[in-house]
């Protein structure tokens with residue numbers, strides 16, 4: 001079976017010793033064909049003596065899993081497999097598995113226009129064992145309201161071609177399995193809650209500070225969806241123009257939280273990338289001030305048990321500690337709560353799953369929709 005080539009994919013041919021050399025053609029779906037680190041996966045009809053083209057990279061385990069009776073792995077029971085998809089502005093990440101350390105396949109490719117990108121996602125899941133359900137964490141804004149006529153769509157994005165793209169309905173039709181859908185930051189919040197820095201925490205806020213500021217709020221374990229997704233990044237925070245005359249970068253509000261504290265704001269205000277600024281540069285005290293003010297608003301409105309602060313800007317060593325200190329000062333002892341005082345290091349924390357939070361959270365979404373009987377599915 002020949003497929004269009006794509007950058008980054010292994011494409012090689014099996015050696016003669018791997019092929020059947022005589023007898024009738026036989027159909028195969030998965031085959032151990034490379035003892036190397038990444039065993040490729042192949043499918044098609046194996047003709048005697050004919051080469052088989054390897055079409056994708058797959059960890060060896062997927063071959064082993066698929067070769068055994070469905071539902072079992074070794075002596076123990078094999079976990080049900082779920083699909084996770086994170087569609088980002090630049091990259092799409094797909095994974096098949098049941099959680100961290102239980103991924104049997106994953107891949108990533110560039111986000112292009114919707115039709116070909118969604119086709120790539122369907123092709124990824126068509127190559128391996130069928131997932132019980134697929135979860136999607138998409139860049140936004142999105143319509144995640146089950147029952148809405150535009151459920152599963154990206155809505156008003158300026159990204160060319162993606163406005164009103166019916167992401168989840170197309171994937172549900174193409175895959176034939178239940179599909180769950182939410183935005184990327186909510187998916188990341190679910191991933192961290194299930195397996196990461198928010199494990200066991202029912203009321204949780206995950207904030208990412210990068211090219212923008214986004215947040216996923218989980219209240220009593222469930223994503224909070226109101227009129228629209230809570231756009232926490234656009235809350236207004238105090239802006240002392242004498243200390244910081246920079247007008248902010250938000251095209252809608254100028255100096256909202258995102259406008260003052262996201263990565264592009266740092267770069268434009270100081271004329272340098274964050275990594276070029278020294279540890280004692282005033283940028284960091286100001287950044288911690290703004291971050292603490294935004295988190296304070298979250299604390300006062302939603303009262304989460306924990307806030308996870310991630311994203312590229314937060315990779316700066318020391319910034320999380322500075323933000324904790326300023327947040328504690330801003331709370332000023334008003335609430336008699338150790339987590340907002342001496343134990344603040346257990347309240348405002350770094351993520352644990354890194355770049356995998358989104359796609360793992362998408363798997364958590366898939367598990368939820370599967371156990372709920374496809375309540376959020378378009379199938």
Ligand code: ZN
Nearest residue numbers: 234250253256
């Ligand atoms: Zn704004």
